[in-house]
Amino acid sequence: MRRRPTTHLIAAGMLGALALTACTPGSTTGTGATDQPSGAVETDPAAMGKVTLTVWDQEVRGGQAAQIEELNKEFQAKYPNITLKRVTRSFDDLKTTLGLALSGNNPPDVFQANNGRPDMGKFVQAGQLLPLDRYAEAYRWTERYPESVRKYSSYSSDGKTFGTGNLYGLPQVGEVVGIYANKAVLAKAGITDMPTTWADFEASLAKVKTAGQLPLVLGNLDKWPAIHVFGTVQAQTTPAEEIRTLGFGQKGGSWTTPENQKAAQTLVDWVDKGYFSPDVNGLGYDPAWQQFSKGTGAYLIAGTWLQADLGKAMGDDVTFVLPPPAGSTPVATGGTGIPWAVSSRTKHPDAAAAYIDFITDEHAMAVLAKTENLPVADTADQKAPSALGQDVFTAFGTAVKDDSLVPYLDYATPTMSDTLGAALQDLLAKKATPQQFLDTVQKDYGDFVAQNG
Amino acid sequence: MTDTTTAARSRPSAPERARRRRGGGPPGEPRNVAWLYLLPALLVYAAFLLYPLGRAVQISLYDWNGNTLATWAGLDNYVEVVGDPALRASFGHALVLIVFYAVLPVLVGLVLAAILSRAEVRGLAFFRTVVFLPQVVAMVVIAVAWRRMYAPAGSVNDLLGAIGLGGLARGWLGDYTAALPAVGLIGTWFEIGLVTVLLLAGTGKIATELYEAARLDGAGPVREFLSITLPALRGEIAVALTLTVIAALRTFDLVYVTTRGGPGTSTSVPSYEVYNRAFQQGRVGSAAAIAVVLTILIFAISFGITRIADRDR
Numbered sequence: 001m002r003r004r005p006t007t008h009l010i011a012a013g014m015l016g017a018l019a020l021t022a023c024t025p026g027s028t029t030g031t032g033a034t035d036q037p038s039g040a041v042e043t044d045p046a047a048m049g050k051v052t053l054t055v056w057d058q059e060v061r062g063g064q065a066a067q068i069e070e071l072n073k074e075f076q077a078k079y080p081n082i083t084l085k086r087v088t089r090s091f092d093d094l095k096t097t098l099g100l101a102l103s104g105n106n107p108p109d110v111f112q113a114n115n116g117r118p119d120m121g122k123f124v125q126a127g128q129l130l131p132l133d134r135y136a137e138a139y140r141w142t143e144r145y146p147e148s149v150r151k152y153s154s155y156s157s158d159g160k161t162f163g164t165g166n167l168y169g170l171p172q173v174g175e176v177v178g179i180y181a182n183k184a185v186l187a188k189a190g191i192t193d194m195p196t197t198w199a200d201f202e203a204s205l206a207k208v209k210t211a212g213q214l215p216l217v218l219g220n221l222d223k224w225p226a227i228h229v230f231g232t233v234q235a236q237t238t239p240a241e242e243i244r245t246l247g248f249g250q251k252g253g254s255w256t257t258p259e260n261q262k263a264a265q266t267l268v269d270w271v272d273k274g275y276f277s278p279d280v281n282g283l284g285y286d287p288a289w290q291q292f293s294k295g296t297g298a299y300l301i302a303g304t305w306l307q308a309d310l311g312k313a314m315g316d317d318v319t320f321v322l323p324p325p326a327g328s329t330p331v332a333t334g335g336t337g338i339p340w341a342v343s344s345r346t347k348h349p350d351a352a353a354a355y356i357d358f359i360t361d362e363h364a365m366a367v368l369a370k371t372e373n374l375p376v377a378d379t380a381d382q383k384a385p386s387a388l389g390q391d392v393f394t395a396f397g398t399a400v401k402d403d404s405l406v407p408y409l410d411y412a413t414p415t416m417s418d419t420l421g422a423a424l425q426d427l428l429a430k431k432a433t434p435q436q437f438l439d440t441v442q443k444d445y446g447d448f449v450a451q452n453g
Numbered sequence: 454m455t456d457t458t459t460a461a462r463s464r465p466s467a468p469e470r471a472r473r474r475r476g477g478g479p480p481g482e483p484r485n486v487a488w489l490y491l492l493p494a495l496l497v498y499a500a501f502l503l504y505p506l507g508r509a510v511q512i513s514l515y516d517w518n519g520n521t522l523a524t525w526a527g528l529d530n531y532v533e534v535v536g537d538p539a540l541r542a543s544f545g546h547a548l549v550l551i552v553f554y555a556v557l558p559v560l561v562g563l564v565l566a567a568i569l570s571r572a573e574v575r576g577l578a579f580f581r582t583v584v585f586l587p588q589v590v591a592m593v594v595i596a597v598a599w600r601r602m603y604a605p606a607g608s609v610n611d612l613l614g615a616i617g618l619g620g621l622a623r624g625w626l627g628d629y630t631a632a633l634p635a636v637g638l639i640g641t642w643f644e645i646g647l648v649t650v651l652l653l654a655g656t657g658k659i660a661t662e663l664y665e666a667a668r669l670d671g672a673g674p675v676r677e678f679l680s681i682t683l684p685a686l687r688g689e690i691a692v693a694l695t696l697t698v699i700a701a702l703r704t705f706d707l708v709y710v711t712t713r714g715g716p717g718t719s720t721s722v723p724s725y726e727v728y729n730r731a732f733q734q735g736r737v738g739s740a741a742a743i744a745v746v747l748t749i750l751i752f753a754i755s756f757g758i759t760r761i762a763d764r765d766r
Contacts, residue, residue, distance in 0.1 A: 282624015
């Protein structure tokens with residue numbers, strides 16, 4: 001007897017709740033591509049009157065925090081009529097909350113939106129980002145940023161094509177995955193000169209192994225680190241254009257090619273020869289590079305974001321080079337830091353663009369270099385605070401100049417990070433053959449491309 | 454809203470109420486007035502529980518990335534939950550975790566409780582506190598600590614080496630067969646304290662005369678445990694199982710911090726998939742469908758446990 005009213009009540013409540021929720025998810029938010037505002041662009045922030053800009057960023061650690069704090073302070077001093085309301089989040093927090101914020105009633109004016117399809121692509125599709133091409137012209141961003149960098153924040157206006165189309169953001173820093181080398185460990189194995197070709201590099205791995213040292217440090221417990229190692233190897237076996245097609249998730253590419261097969265096979269061979277850290281899938285990313293910084297291992301394939309930490313710990317022992325090329329020019333996985341974008345619903349698009357211009361101009365790049373970041377523009381002209389920093393600047397400058405950056409492979413589809421990460425763990429543990437590995441990744445890419453049209 | 458109006462309409466006037474009471478109805482306020490008392494709590498419940506639940510069910514019927522307009526998907530997301538072998542496997546992993554989170558702690562807890570309650574243990578309060586301590590620490594902290602212990606050069610392998618089992622050493626969380634049990638054991642360690650303290654409280658209220666009588670009849674410790682302690686603890690075991698089974702099924706933080714579902718997909722669990730799809734991949738509809746299925750599963754299992762425990766009462 002006692003249960004019946006409760007059951008009724010729950011049923012009634014559920015019906016009521018369903019009635020209240022009857023509208024389609026997403027229907028209350030701005031939809032479709034918004035019209036790009038036209039007319040003249042105001043480029044003098046001092047003439048914009050009293051403006052408050054809400055800025056969301058994830059520049060919370062070390063040199064990142066230092067650079068943005070300094071630039072914000074300078075901006076405020078120069079343009080007292082513009083008030084910056086800064087909201088800081090960690091990268092993960094920003095990633096999980098930005099989508100909600102943009103579909104809410106008070107989106108931030110300026111914010112950092114991650115390049116890939118799950119973030120920037122989705123926001124473009126929802127019409128939540130302001131195309132910045134007008135400003136690119138007014139501020140000559142096209143001269144400041146080479147196309148190889150701009151394509152990392154370019155989408156078609158329907159958000160379907162990545163790598164071309166409108167410009168939706170500007171990054172401050174560059175990133176490239178290259179090879180950190182411990183010169184002391186190499187010297188012990190009788191290697192005094194850094195290898196300059198891919199064949200030399202593979203030969204040096206064998207030499208280090210024979211000398212009883214660990215050739216390659218890799219900790220792949222977090223699933224994604226092997227993506228960068230695979231990308232580096234793939235860049236030596238596969239034409240750059242093909243990798244771009246795959247990485248940007250554009251039509252017409254294929255994973256199941258002999259070149260990719262060779263890249264996957266190389267990884268397996270390296271496992272067989274014992275080049276990688278033992279228990280590669282059981283070692284965390286941070287412990288791995290920390291081991292390297294303490295003198296374990298000859299090489300670490302990783303990104304420029306480790307520059308400050310490794311430089312501090314290893315001093316003159318460490319150096320950074322682009323992957324020694326198999327062909328004539330070096331090709332490396334890389335791209336940009338998280339670009340700064342503008343909400344399509346901001347009331348002050350001109351002020352927002354002026355702010356982005358300020359934090360990415362020539363002076364800003366110098367501030368970035370000084371605070372141990374890798375400036376994305378005019379990199380080779382900047383002066384690095386340390387020897388390792390100079391190596392990193394040179395490497396990135398070369399890569400951009402030769403237009404030899406290829407995108408991170410997990411940009412391709414919303415699910416690629418997971419698919420590729422898990423598939424590479426399987427490959428490294430020899431749970432999957434190179435062919436099975438490629439089939440898995442091809443399925444993710446193929447399904448997406450077919451659906452994306 | 455309808456609740457208020459009906460309640461207001463049928464609220465009887467004072468003389469009418471008096472008449473009714475004289476008319477031989479049950480004592481106290483009439484039923485409809487009782488609903489009025491419940492209303493505030495009910496509204497809060499509806500706003501924070503029923504509405505989100507309804508919304509989740511609704512979203513699960515759409516294909517939605519969280520930002521653009523959703524498209525109707527019908528039951529496609531549910532078909533995927535049933536049809537995708539990787540997703541099915543993640544539910545399987547959750548069931549394996551139940552063994553580690555619920556079954557093992559209850560067995561160990563029963564033994565501990567039996568020993569602690571039978572023997573005169575000095576400083577029982579101290580042991581009780583120590584055994585309960587894991588519960589006080591945040592799961593994320595526990596996960597970070599255990600991740601270090603399971604590392605290839607971590608203390609678990611050091612320990613194995615020290616006792617001559619160095620051959621077993623490995624990167625526990627990166628090993629395809631060992632990863633899931635390794636994650637599960639963290640749960641076991643975490644839940645044992647809670648279960649033991651619950652069971653100890655239960656044994657405390659068993660009348661000592663029962664044990665004396667049993668001993669006079671010549672029962673040994675095992676007989677005593679099986680005939681007196683175990684039946685008396687039925688309620689506590691049910692509570693412990695309910696709590697730990699739910700904890701097992703909604704495991705998220707542990708997997709997120711230790712393995713991210715890897716290696717491959719060997720430790721992925723439904724809750725992790727919900728997070729991953731909703732916040733990382735922009736597949737909110739699919740995430741909601743998994744969440745709904747998980748909710749139903751948790752409801753069914755905990756309902757089953759209480760049902761079994763209530764029987765014969």
